[in-house]
Amino acid sequence: MVQRCEARWSASSASSRPAAAAVPLAPRRAAAAPSGGRRQAQRFRQCCAAAGSSGPAADPAPQQPQQQAVKPPPSFAQPPPPQPPPPAWAQPPPPRPATPQFAQPPPGRTSHTADLYSSGSHPIRSFGFASGFGDKYDLAEQLGSGTFGIVHVAVHKETRERFAVKSMPKRFAGDGTLESYYVRRVRNEVDICNHLGRSLNVCYLYEVFEDDTCVDLVMELCSGGQLWDKVKLGSYSEKDAQRLVREMARAVAQCHGMDVMLRDIKPENFMFLDKSPESPLKAIDFGISVFCKPGQYVDVRAGTPIYIAPEVLRMNYTLSADIWSLGIVAYQLLTGRLPFSGEDGQEVSDEYMAKQQYNNKDVFRAVLKAELDFESPPWDILSAAARDFVQSCLNRDEKKRPTAEQLLQHPWLQDEAEISDAPFDDTIVQRLQRYGLYGRFRQVALKALMQSIAEQGGESIQQFRDMRRVFEQMDRNADGRVTYSELKEALQSGQFNLSPAEVEQLAEQLDSQHSGTIDWSEWVAAMADWRSFQGTRDWDVLIKRAFAAMDPNGDGVISAEELEQLLCGEDGCEFPDTVEAALREADRDHDGDFKEFIESNTDDSLSLFEARISRDGSGSDSSGSSGSESS
Numbered sequence: 001m002v003q004r005c006e007a008r009w010s011a012s013s014a015s016s017r018p019a020a021a022a023v024p025l026a027p028r029r030a031a032a033a034p035s036g037g038r039r040q041a042q043r044f045r046q047c048c049a050a051a052g053s054s055g056p057a058a059d060p061a062p063q064q065p066q067q068q069a070v071k072p073p074p075s076f077a078q079p080p081p082p083q084p085p086p087p088a089w090a091q092p093p094p095p096r097p098a099t100p101q102f103a104q105p106p107p108g109r110t111s112h113t114a115d116l117y118s119s120g121s122h123p124i125r126s127f128g129f130a131s132g133f134g135d136k137y138d139l140a141e142q143l144g145s146g147t148f149g150i151v152h153v154a155v156h157k158e159t160r161e162r163f164a165v166k167s168m169p170k171r172f173a174g175d176g177t178l179e180s181y182y183v184r185r186v187r188n189e190v191d192i193c194n195h196l197g198r199s200l201n202v203c204y205l206y207e208v209f210e211d212d213t214c215v216d217l218v219m220e221l222c223s224g225g226q227l228w229d230k231v232k233l234g235s236y237s238e239k240d241a242q243r244l245v246r247e248m249a250r251a252v253a254q255c256h257g258m259d260v261m262l263r264d265i266k267p268e269n270f271m272f273l274d275k276s277p278e279s280p281l282k283a284i285d286f287g288i289s290v291f292c293k294p295g296q297y298v299d300v301r302a303g304t305p306i307y308i309a310p311e312v313l314r315m316n317y318t319l320s321a322d323i324w325s326l327g328i329v330a331y332q333l334l335t336g337r338l339p340f341s342g343e344d345g346q347e348v349s350d351e352y353m354a355k356q357q358y359n360n361k362d363v364f365r366a367v368l369k370a371e372l373d374f375e376s377p378p379w380d381i382l383s384a385a386a387r388d389f390v391q392s393c394l395n396r397d398e399k400k401r402p403t404a405e406q407l408l409q410h411p412w413l414q415d416e417a418e419i420s421d422a423p424f425d426d427t428i429v430q431r432l433q434r435y436g437l438y439g440r441f442r443q444v445a446l447k448a449l450m451q452s453i454a455e456q457g458g459e460s461i462q463q464f465r466d467m468r469r470v471f472e473q474m475d476r477n478a479d480g481r482v483t484y485s486e487l488k489e490a491l492q493s494g495q496f497n498l499s500p501a502e503v504e505q506l507a508e509q510l511d512s513q514h515s516g517t518i519d520w521s522e523w524v525a526a527m528a529d530w531r532s533f534q535g536t537r538d539w540d541v542l543i544k545r546a547f548a549a550m551d552p553n554g555d556g557v558i559s560a561e562e563l564e565q566l567l568c569g570e571d572g573c574e575f576p577d578t579v580e581a582a583l584r585e586a587d588r589d590h591d592g593d594f595k596e597f598i599e600s601n602t603d604d605s606l607s608l609f610e611a612r613i614s615r616d617g618s619g620s621d622s623s624g625s626s627g628s629e630s631s
């Protein structure tokens, strides 16, 4: 059944990515009202102090990363600072020539050229993000710095909750407009973080502010330090490495599932949420990530030299380039060194181990040609499964590398606790995360489908009974609705290893109507194993009924007005972009076919998400260090 809304989708802005400023950070805290001049001036000073610059200038000096004991290797998709001049390969290419290298993709391939370096953004003086960061947050200690931003703790003035804020000093071109690379980089990071939404493996972006001098990204605070610090410690238990690699692989699989290639997988871009030994790991820094569907090719070099895949150097790569980088990190975690050996690689590995430095040309030769060492210690004592895992990631033939989702099924990543036949309750956290990654349209469509199943008497089946049991356990006053605090209580019961901030995230994303409570249909939409209904005799009928419920005037089309009503109710939408975002979501790969759209909702594997079962049964001990002072 192809619905006419396809025409509406293509007529809308669905085909072009929206400007970051137009993308709402829903459902988030509302941004503060624009600040007064005095406050603005105060914020101006704060940002300058952080950035070490003197405000908007025609040609601002680039910020220098803070000195660290061991300086992690730089990422080379950033625009090179003027001093010293970077090597030729590190420069953004000049404006695209009339015939770019991959203008004619090889037969059967789709070239993906929308990249940070592509030209085309109009000169702008500001993004249109909210102002008033200084009205809402106090800036506290510095956490770190990168080429683009300085990261501080930001404390919410009212709740005293602690966040991380990345302040990215504005870079101006000579005519007072923002440098185009800066614009693309900021928009890219904001767009991708918004698109990824809430996932326990990705550092969450709460809101974005800007003033005359800075753009401020308010993010989840990761107070447990970088994975990099563990890598520096060298080898440790294989079990430790396995746990960390599994979390990274989940982050990668979730991003790939959302058509995002990370492109800069390295230990510095993963941080521990807190300081506990069991702390979750979160991916940070999506500055050079790129939208890319499976099978699409990207033709711009980006990444950090020692983690970069061979095909990235050849400027023709797909999502599997991330798998190579993951393999290098896994190798480092297991052995404390790089894999390159022999004539083309040993020197690079030695230099790197001694000084964390290397010559890029040598590194590129090693990436392309060096032998990969899987013989020297500690490989003799590591498991065969670990070796097979890393070898499969570091296959130079990218077509032979497993996908991220396949990697999660690799025997090395299996954990007895996770592959056991866990009772339904144990996967609640996984299901909530999966639901959080669905867009609003998907969530509403699943609710309609659930309604349609209930009308068919489906609630009598075992799966619904299980869901009902858990729902009723949470619903203490038996009013048919679970309040936020009831859900949070259940999630914090000690069964799950979640921080208060994560509990808040999971609860918020379930309440699609922002009513403060969760009803039965929202619960089922999030929890159900929809796949178990597919292929049944009644499946087509169920889908038709769900569609009919979403199309009240029965004209066979879900119009924009009907969609607005479905998504936002009587009071209209909180965010101006809600309907457009839903249309974009539907347009991503479904071409207006509602059945296909529903079915694609339901094939996400729960193994992509962490179960977060508390191992000692005592629950999270991270309440004090999770980034929330208020809890």
Ligand SMILES: Nc1ncnc2c1ncn2[C@@H]1O[C@H](COP(=O)(O)OP(=O)(O)OP(=O)(O)O)[C@@H](O)[C@H]1O
Binding pocket: 075, 078, 143, 144, 145, 146, 147, 148, 149, 150, 151, 164, 166, 203, 219, 220, 221, 222, 223, 226, 268, 271, 284, 285, 287
């Ligand atoms: N959410 C966070 N919580 C705690 N610390 C963080 C967080 N995000 C970043 N940091 C710290 O700030 C540093 C710089 O952040 P980030 O890498 O995002 O900046 P960047 O300018 O985009 O970096 P790059 O040079 O890779 O482009 C990190 O290395 C880390 O130490």
